[in-house]
Amino acid sequence: MTGIFKADDIRGKFGTELTIEDAKKIGYAINKYVKDKVIIVAYDNRISSPKLKKALISQLDKTVLDVGQIPTPVFYFIVDVFQKYYGIMVTASHLSKEFNGFKIDKGSWALTYSTGINKIESLSKGYKIKKHLHYNIKANLVNEYYDFILHKIKLKKRLTVAVDGGNGVAGPFLVKALKKLRCKVLELHCNPNSNFPYHVANPLINKNVMDLQQFVKRHKVDIAFALDSDGDRIRVISPKAEILDNEVVISLLAKYILLKKPKSRIVYSSICSDLVKDTVRRYKGVPIMEKVGHSFMKNTAMKKKAEFWAEYAGHFGFKEINYNDDGIYAALKLCELLSKYSEFFDEARVLSKIYLAPPELRIKIKESEKQLIMKKVYSMFKRYKLSRKDGIRVYFSNSSWALIRPSNTEAMLSVRFQAKNKAELKLISRLILKTIKNS
Numbered sequence: 114m115t116g117i118f119k120a121d122d123i124r125g126k127f128g129t130e131l132t133i134e135d136a137k138k139i140g141y142a143i144n145k146y147v148k149d150k151v152i153i154v155a156y157d158n159r160i161s162s163p164k165l166k167k168a169l170i171s172q173l174d175k176t177v178l179d180v181g182q183i184p185t186p187v188f189y190f191i192v193d194v195f196q197k198y199y200g201i202m203v204t205a206s207h208l209s210k211e212f213n214g215f216k217i218d219k220g221s222w223a224l225t226y227s228t229g230i231n232k233i234e235s236l237s238k239g240y241k242i243k244k245h246l247h248y249n250i251k252a253n254l255v256n257e258y259y260d261f262i263l264h265k266i267k268l269k270k271r272l273t274v275a276v277d278g279g280n281g282v283a284g285p286f287l288v289k290a291l292k293k294l295r296c297k298v299l300e301l302h303c304n305p306n307s308n309f310p311y312h313v314a315n316p317l318i319n320k321n322v323m324d325l326q327q328f329v330k331r332h333k334v335d336i337a338f339a340l341d342s343d344g345d346r347i348r349v350i351s352p353k354a355e356i357l358d359n360e361v362v363i364s365l366l367a368k369y370i371l372l373k374k375p376k377s378r379i380v381y382s383s384i385c386s387d388l389v390k391d392t393v394r395r396y397k398g399v400p401i402m403e404k405v406g407h408s409f410m411k412n413t414a415m416k417k418k419a420e421f422w423a424e425y426a427g428h429f430g431f432k433e434i435n436y437n438d439d440g441i442y443a444a445l446k447l448c449e450l451l452s453k454y455s456e457f458f459d460e461a462r463v464l465s466k467i468y469l470a471p472p473e474l475r476i477k478i479k480e481s482e483k484q485l486i487m488k489k490v491y492s493m494f495k496r497y498k499l500s501r502k503d504g505i506r507v508y509f510s511n512s513s514w515a516l517i518r519p520s521n522t523e524a525m526l527s528v529r530f531q532a533k534n535k536a537e538l539k540l541i542s543r544l545i546l547k548t549i550k551n552s
Contacts (some may be wrong), residue, residue, distance in 0.1 A: 116480060117214070120521040121225045122407035124205055127161040131213060136165045139215060140172030141243075142236035146229065147199045150184040153178045155188040156203035157343045158282040158305040161213045166203045169215070173247045180252050184283035184344030185216065186439035190258045193435045194473050197218040207315035207341035208522065210308060221415065223408035255286075263293055265433055268443045269452040272296045273352070274444075275337035277325040278303035279314025279396040283344025287441045296448065301328050314341050316348030317426050319356060319472075324413075326354040336451055345407065346427035349447060351458045358472065360385045361464045362447070363423040364392040364459065365479045367449055369423050371396035380414045381420035383503040384516060386470035386531050389423075404503030406521050407438050426474065469538055470531040475522030476549060478526055483519040486526065489552035490517050490545075506543075515536055515545045 119126035123139060125131035143152070152175050156162040162182075170177050178198075180191050185202055192200035196351045199219050205212035217224040217233070224225045224230050266303035274296050278284015291298045301324060302311050312321045316339035329337050329350055337350035349357040360381075367379045367389065375397040381389045382405045393400040403413045407428050414436050416423035429443035451457045478486065490505050502508040504518025504527070515527045528545065532538035 117277065118226065118230055119214075120215055121230075121406040121452070122216045122522070123233075124208070124212060124409040124497065124522055125211045126211050127159075127165070131165075133164060133168045135237075137172050138237040138240040139233065140169035141194065141240045142233040142426065143169070143199070143201065143217070144173050144175065145236045145239075146233055149175070149198055151176045151195070153180060153188075153192055153198055153200035154203070155180045155183050155185075155191070155200070157184070158182055158307050159203075159205065159210060159342075160307040163201045164322065165213055165215075169201065169203070170247055170249075172243070176248045176250060178252055179251050180254065182282060183255065184281075184441065185342050186283075186437055186441055187255060187258045188216075189218065189435075189437040189439065190253050190261060191252075192218045193221055193437070194254065194334060196255070200552035202343075205341045205468065206343050206345055206522075207313075207317065209313045209315075221437075222409055223257070225406070225408045225412070241274050252498065255360055255519060259290060259293065262434060262439070262442045262445065263290060265442075266294060266449050268294055268296070268449055271334040272448055272452060273299065273333065273447060275299040275305060275332065275334045275513050276330055276444075277301040277316075277322065277328070277337070277339040278305075279316070279340055279342055280309045280311065281314045281340060281342030281344065283340045283441065287338065287340060287444055290441055290445060291448070294445065294448070299328070299332055301325060302419070307343070316341055317359075317473075322348055322350065322356060325350055326356070329354040332493035336448060338440075338447075340440050340444075341427070344440045345438045347429070347444055348427055351461070353458075355458075355462075357428050357461055358465060359423075359425050360388050361461050363389050363425075363429075364431065364464055364501060365450070366446070367393050367398060367421060367462060368396050369454070371398040374420055377420035378414075378417050380410055380417065380419045382410060382424040382426070383506070383517070384425040384473055384527060384529050386468045386529070387512065388464060388468050388470070390531060392464070402502070405518065405527070407498065411438060413438050468531060469534065471538070472531065474528040476528060477518070480522055480524045482552075483524075484528070486549060486552040487517070487519060490548055491549045509537075509541060513541065515541055517545065519547070
């Protein structure tokens with residue numbers, strides 16, 4: 114089962130990599146690992162989620178607080194309410210419908226492999242079939258979640274907002290929140306459908322937001338959002354149907370936070386270009402780079418008491434909501450900024466041209482090849498200045514670099530480049546890609 118235990122969650126293809134029997138083993142391990150008598154359980158709208166949830170809780174001899182089919186941000190809110198308890202969210206987040214998994218939190222803290230998932234993996238190997246006596250209590254805290262987030266948002270004017278829910282569980286929640294703020298909402302793929310018939314609910318991949326772009330071209334909107342299936346990621350589309358790069362969104366959010374709270378700490382993911390770091394410094398903030406992974410980012414932000422953290426993949430976490438990566442709240446926050454600053458999208462266009470750093474390149478590989486490729490990359494470029502904080506970052510100069518890192522969640526390599534000019538960018542990208550291919 115080692116392959117499904119990832120850096121910051123448990124995840125695999127349902128039926129082959131992650132089976133019902135595996136879910137029972139994980140439930141057995143969690144039952145051993147968690148000493149509390151209560152565990153919170155939630156799930157998304159994938160076909161396999163109810164089956165995995167049932168298998169997992171069959172091995173618990175605790176009180177199960179079943180909070181139902183909800184987005185991950187609502188799950189995070191509920192686990193925050195019951196600070197001392199562990200919570201399990203059955204989801205594979207942005208991955209396609211064939212996948213599923215488990216996110217595990219203790220109060221506000223997300224478990225990583227080194228802070229608990231490794232122990233759950235080890236305990237699962239001792240699984241013995243046994244009937245456990247657990248008590249199910251159903252609870253609904255959705256209204257409390259809306260109350261928690263909505264009173265923090267102050268719109269200066271009513272907006273027209275388009276939402277592509279990707280047929281995931283989160284679309285209706287964002288739609289309802291926007292309507293509560295008196296926004297006009299135009300809905301696309303917002304009805305949950307476990308077959309995800311239109312596109313994979315992963316807005317980081319540009320082809321998955323093409324539906325929303327075409328929709329925006331046909332309707333007059335102030336802003337548009339694409340959600341991933343469980344609602345912890347978003348992508349922003351302008352009224353002109355432009356896709357905003359997430360590091361531009363991160364930079365703008367950081368700017369407006371720092372204008373109100375100078376000297377604040379801002380945590381950002383390693384795959385971002387220097388735009389985020391330089392913007393934070395320009396507005397008198399303290400930039401902190403962290404390796405990719407929502408649990409690493411969130412935990413670092415909490416430890417450092419940062420005001421805001423964000424990942425290139427579209428996770429945004431704010432201090433005022435206990436650092437949870439909440440795509441619903443992030444969308445509302447961006448609506449608030451847009452209602453106050455009409456120049457928002459003009460600023461975004463300016464920022465997008467400052468650095469020559471094309472979007473993240475994702476290369477399919479076999480899971481078993483990750484270590485070998487990274488060793489070859491290190492061997493090839495060890496004469497350069499390197500950082501191994503997250504994958505391998507090769508510095509060709511102070512402002513030119515390449516980052517090669519294995520994905521935490523997929524059989525992929527993530528590659529990003531930054532260069533001073535187009536000729537240098539072409540040279541760096543050719544060199545790195547040739548090395549990966551030869552590996």
